[in-house]
Amino acid sequence: MRKHGNFLLNICLTSLVFTVSMVATTSASISATKAQSSITKLAQANPCASKNPCASKNPCAAKANSVGGPLAKELQGKPVVVDVFATWCPGCKNIAPTLSQLKQEYSGKVNFVVLDVTDKAKFKETQAKAEKLGLGKFLEANKSKTSTVAIVDPATGNILALYQNNANKADYTKILETALANN
Numbered sequence: 331m332r333k334h335g336n337f338l339l340n341i342c343l344t345s346l347v348f349t350v351s352m353v354a355t356t357s358a359s360i361s362a363t364k365a366q367s368s369i370t371k372l373a374q375a376n377p378c379a380s381k382n383p384c385a386s387k388n389p390c391a392a393k394a395n396s397v398g399g400p401l402a403k404e405l406q407g408k409p410v411v412v413d414v415f416a417t418w419c420p421g422c423k424n425i426a427p428t429l430s431q432l433k434q435e436y437s438g439k440v441n442f443v444v445l446d447v448t449d450k451a452k453f454k455e456t457q458a459k460a461e462k463l464g465l466g467k468f469l470e471a472n473k474s475k476t477s478t479v480a481i482v483d484p485a486t487g488n489i490l491a492l493y494q495n496n497a498n499k500a501d502y503t504k505i506l507e508t509a510l511a512n513n
Contacts, residue, residue, distance in 0.1 A: 397468040397480070397487045405463055409490070409509035410441045410482040411502070412465060414472050416448045421477025421495035428497045429479070432506070440506060441484070447473050481505045485513075 401410065413429060415422050433442050445460055446452045453473070460469040464487070472478050477495040481502065482488070491505040 397465055397482055397489065401464040401482070401484050401487055402462060405441050405443070406484050407513065408439060408441045408484060409506055409513070410443060410484055411506075412443045412445060412468065412480045412482060414445050414447060414469075414476055414478040416446065416476040418448065419476035424495055425477055425479065425497045428499045428502070431499060432502055435503075436506060439510060445469050445472075447476060481509065483509060483512075 397412075411429070411432065413422075413425075429442075432440070443459075443463060443465065445456050445465065447456060457466070457469065460466045468480065472480075475494065479493045479496065479502070480489050481491045483490055490509055491501070493501065496502075
């Protein structure tokens with residue numbers, strides 16, 4: 331009887347392990363399908379997501395196709411590059427040379443806005459600046475996502491590209507050249 335009981339216990343345990351394994355595999359498969367669906371939607375919302383893996387990982391990229399309202403008059407007429415920055419952020423240090431080159435190359439053609447979230451005092455100043463420029467909702471959605479750079483169409487407020495820690499100058503140049511040609 332004892333052998334028979336152990337045998338049944340082993341069968342039950344094996345069955346339980348198999349069931350748990352199947353549930354985990356099915357759950358992982360569903361999660362992978364949902365993730366791929368999100369990336370596909372993101373690639374449609376942000377054509378650069380397929381070239382920049384960080385952009386596809388940015389949750390706000392899939393949700394926010396615009397900055398949330400009209401931009402201030404001082405930003406009208408030129409594409410806007412918005413940089414969410416902090417002095418302590420390694421990603422910000424990584425992309426700083428690229429953004430510096432872009433500022434030199436597109437001086438007078440593109441508006442550059444830095445939203446500094448380094449500390450509470452800077453954030454408070456930045457919040458006021460963002461509200462004034464029509465970027466308040468964008469800042470609120472991205473205040474914890476340092477090294478995020480958005481290129482915004484000034485006429486519509488639509489985000490043309492959204493990058494996270496992307497130091498590839500060619501990605502920015504392609505979008506900026508297209509935006510300038512359309513203005």
